[in-house]
Amino acid sequence: MHRDQNAHSVAQKGSEVSASGLDTDWRGLERVRLAIVSDTHGQLDARIGELVAGCDLAVHAGDIMGAAVLAALQPRLGQVLAVRGNNDVPEKWPGSELALLSGIPLEVSLMLPGGDLVVVHGDRAGPTKTRHARLRALYPAARAIVYGHSHQLICDTAQTPWVLNPGAAGRVRTFGGPSCLILEAGTTDWQVRAQRFPA
Template sequence: MDPASDAVRIGVVSDTHGLLRPEVPPLLEGCDLILHAGDVGDPAILTSLEGLAPTRAVRGNVDGGPLRALPLTEAVEVAGHLIYMVHIPEDLDLDPVAAGVSVVIHGHTHRPRAERIDGVLHLNPGSIGPRRFSLPVTFAFLRLFPGGVEWEHVGLGL
């Protein structure tokens, strides 16, 4: 049996700041779950994402109004893996290794990042919202399967 055939495909986005680029939804179609790592900027973005797949989000530092109801952190268990989301990486409020976390997802910096620290993947999908400085416009895919985690950053080439 191929363990990758049992993979769960997750779209990971962050820092939309009120802009869901039209190129993004078709790319997220077919995901089992979408995770938004904060700075949503407009509740309509979460509604749009929810139309593609179940969506979970955390509150970013610019999320006011109705978005203040979003949690600052969120733990999501998927395919035997614990994913922990926080917008600002320095606000990580637990020891991921001690908590049994497989993946920490964050945003805030708008910089794509994938780094393993003590066996835990720390993933920033980058930003798909308004361009910031000369940073690329990116999001990420996670593939979770028994015994493994794979990721891929996707650049929109904008």
């Protein structure tokens, strides 16, 4: 499998964490199940953690704010791919975790069965009204684009690339309860399911 050679990966309690240095080419598999989370702000809802355990991979779209969140994500294949959010800065992370933070990129592209998934935080994608159009213009070859930042659960599958936001998987501004997305990526079809838990 392809590995990003610019990479730096960190092991956290049995899972490899960060996007750098991890496998990003999963096209050799017939189907991959991904848990997609974002905007944990230092706390992952335990119910979402249980869902992640039933998936092959986990993706975090930023505003992680601590290694404990990434360590709590334990997908079956042991890889957690994450991007930095606007709150993932040294001032908001414990000093002992800054090496991990520095290895987390601003953008990740995963090659999945049936197409590519691009993950960004979304804070640099412009105003809310034009964000989806701008993301589609920036990543026209993707099959789907995941972003966070707004804390709003969205599955915009009206056109390709899809634009997906898993909402907030922690306790901060969940707008009705912590949420995530489960993406089933197959060679011929993709399906996405939203999951929201009561606050």
